[in-house]
Amino acid sequence: MNRVKLIGAFIRRRPLTWGFHALTLALGVAVLTAVLALNAGLSGRFQRDLGGIDLVVGAKGSPLQLIMSAVFQLDQPTGNIPLPVVRMLAGNRLVQRAVPVSLGDNVGGFRIVGTSTQYPQIYDARLAAGRWWSAPMEAVVGAQANRSLRFSVGQAFVGDHGLARGGETHRDSPYRVVGVLAPTGAVIDRLVLTDTASVWKVHERETLEHLQALNAGKPPDPNDINRSPGGREVTAVLVKYRSAMGALMLPRYVAAMPNLQAASPAVETAHLTTLLGTGAEVLRAFAVGLLALSAVGFFVALYAAVSQRRRELALLRTLGARPSLLFALVTLEGLALGLTGGVAGIALGRAAAVFAAHAASRGGGPSLPLPPIGGPDLMVLAGALLLSLLAALAPGFVAYRTRPAAALGAG
Amino acid sequence: MLAVESLVAGYGRHRLARLGRLEVGPGQAALLLGPSGSGKTTLLLAIAGLADVLEGTVRIDGVDVAGLRGAARDRFRGRAIGFVFQDLHLIAGLSTLDNVLLAPFAIGARQDRRRALALLEELGLAARARRPAETLSRGEAQRAAIARAMLLEPKLILADEPTASLDDETCRRVADLLGRAAAETGAALVIATHDLRLRERFEVCVSAEPVGAQAPVS
Incomplete structure (x- = not known):
């Protein structure tokens, strides 16, 4: 008892x-x-997804949308920016790292991201199998993406146009899987990475037609930063500052350029957190x-x-x-x-x-x-x-x- | 043994019942008679230290219960007094054995399961020991309560209307059981009742008097 x-x-x-x-x-x-x-x-x-990204440079539009699309890979991009912007930012002495990101296609609902091999460094991603890409049309698959895609190294696949399932298939331009990533717990797990040039290659014809229509009758202006050779563009650039000086100077520098905007992930996620x-x-x-x-x-x-x-x-x-x-x-x-x-x-x-x-x-x-x-x-x-x-x-x-x-x- | 002298029992300023003089030795029994409402229960509770002793003295085994305070009085009651009621016997949801062991549990004393089981067996409840209390018949529940009253070998067993609304045969058996319980444990037994059938079995009788009345001691 x-x-x-x-x-x-x-x-x-x-x-x-x-x-x-x-x-x-x-x-x-x-x-x-x-x-x-x-x-x-x-x-x-x-925290994980922001990694070491201090600033995102992209086309004008909603800064929250820019962050959501380029960093968290959730929203549609605001537009494209010319390739020279990447070189210009990478060459800036206030910038430690400028990583280009190009969106446009998906495979099985997972975004195919054209970027440089610096992108995996943002998340300290390691390879679980294979190697990093070294040429266009080579792809490295994120851990979560590969759990459902079940690709193996050496396998070929084609992307669908658009960021969600069900777009037109790019049959002419197959990718080849060269590596699979180990899980990181960050956004990179849900992506298929490839070289920036791959995305251009896949969309070469469309871009060309598009440009011709756009520039019909206009003389080329070599000083126009918005007109890159061959119309090569990226969706956004992920910037890491070299020092606190960057935070003071760089946003204003970017804002002064036509059709570009700089969004701070910290500010936008704080905004988002307030909303949620x-x-x-x-x-x-x-x-x-x-x-x-x-x-x-x-x-x-x-x-x-x-x-x-x-x-x-x-x-x-x-x-x-x-x-x-x-x-x-x-x-x-x-x-x-x-x-x-x-x-x-x-x-x-x-x-x-x-x-x-x-x-x-x-x-x-x-x-x-x-x-x-x-x-x-x-x-x-x-x-x-x-x-x-x-x-x-x-x-x-x-x-x-x-x-x-x-x-x-x-x- | 119990010695009561000119007891007036009540609560605070309310004097409710009077009991002239009562002495019950070990193993002996006495009836506390009186009609309903004459204050028998109040007198029992005063003897047990649960109602106030407003006048007179109550000694159990030489101890003045009213002189004990708080926890000491509660512990003394648990140790020295066993209660048996008319129909408040067991706590439903607990087994019969656990109900018997409530007595040592209530005062934090050692729980002697073997003795509890032996008592239940003696009272014909061996097969009921592990059963939930609510499955027992009324008579079985009362016997379990008697076993509980005996468990700690009290100096005094107080029974409040234990035979009310029982038929003659059952009444006689309950009276026998209580008498035997007192004799076996060497306790003094006081049965408060208005049941005149019990007078045949117990010789010592006192009357509870509502305060104000002057009924003679019989």
């Missing part, structure tokens, strides 16, 4: 009531932990409301339980139980409920977060690296226990004050 057995008996006698109250608590805890995990996953994702943060804030307030409601539910249920058990509590008093034991029984029952609801809630919230993260990455979104269950979750659990304890205090005090005489019908 012990307290746990006794409380277990009390709880077993009203399984539906206690189940319901534990569930309300679990739901509140679940929403909180899910929001916490997804938030951490998202900012972890941002409002949603998270609403969810969090909802969860706190649920928790408060469940605490009130606990209070009512424990209060009812204590008055229902008045005679049994009186029996315990006649057996010599001290009032403090009766108080402890009620508060322990509250804590047991809090623990059950809290642990179930964390499990539920984690399951929901994993499901949401999975759904996001299946929908072509980023895979979110969820943090392991840890400090923040334990804080939520501690909060749930504290709430249950608070809800149990008043009913516990009523139990403490049990008068056997009244309960036994003797005045």
Whole structure:
């Protein structure tokens, strides 16, 4: 015979009531932990994907769109910029690294990115098999992309036009897989990398026709930076500064050039986090409301339980139980409920977060690296226990004050 | 043994019942008679230290219960007094054995499972020991409560209307059981009742008097 057995008996006698109250608590805890995990996953994702990118230079348009397309590979690009911009930036003494990025095609829904071999360095990506590309039309496949594409080194494939599945197939220009990357947890996992020149090669004919139509009747102007030889373009350039000086000078320098814009990933992701943060804030307030409601539910249920058990509590008093034991029984029952609801809630919230993260990455979104269950979750659990304890205090005090005489019908 | 002298019991300023004089030795029994509402339960609770002793003295095995404070009084009650009620016997959801072990649990004493099982067997409840309390019949539940009252070998067993609404045969058996329980554990037995059938079996009788009335001691 012990307290746990006794409380277990009390709880077993009203399984539906206690189940319901534990569930309300679990739901509140679940929403909180899910929001916490997804938030951490998202900012972890941002951190990883930003790597060492200080500035993104691309065509004019929404700076957020530029960051989303060129860094996170989620949105459509804002347009193209001429190739000389890359050389100009790479040659700037404020720039440590300028990596070109060219978008346009996909294979099986995974973006084919034309770039330089400096791109994998941003994410410290390593090869799991094969080698890096050294010529146009050679491709290196990201880990997550290859999990579903199942390419092997030496295999040939063709890209589809556009950034999502279902575009026109470029049958004339097959790629050849020369390497597969090890997982990094960053955006590069979802990409197929190739040389910048590959993208030009694939689109050579279209570009040519396009340019001819555009420049019909105009004399060529060798000083126009927007008119590169052969119309060679890239989508954006990912810049890493050599020093803090770059942050001061470079954006203004770029902004002064026609048709170019410079976007700061830090500024734009902060902007994005604020936008998403409002949603998270609403969810969090909802969860706190649920928790408060469940605490009130606990209070009512424990209060009812204590008055229902008045005679049994009186029996315990006649057996010599001290009032403090009766108080402890009620508060322990509250804590047991809090623990059950809290642990179930964390499990539920984690399951929901994993499901949401999975759904996001299946929908072509980023895979979110969820943090392991840890400090923040334990804080939520501690909060749930504290709430249950608070809800149990008043009913516990009523139990403490049990008068056997009244309960036994003797005045 | 129990010695009560000019006891007036109640709560705070409320004087509810009076009991003139009562002495019960080890293994002996006494009836505390009185109609419903005469304050029998209040007197029992005062003897056990759960109602106030407003006048007079109560000594159990020489100890003045009213003189003990708080935890010491609770512990003394758990150790020295066994209670049996009319229909408040067991806590549902616990096994019969665990219900018997509630007595040592309540005061944090050692739980002697072997003795508890032996008592249950003696009272014909061996097969019920592991069953949930709520599956027991009323009579079985009361016997389990008697086993619990005996477990810690108390100095005093207090029974509150243990035979109310029982048929004659069952009434006689319960009275026998209580008498035997007291004799076996060497406890003094006090049965508060308005059941006149019990007068045939127990000779010592005192009356609870509602305060204000002056009923004679019979």
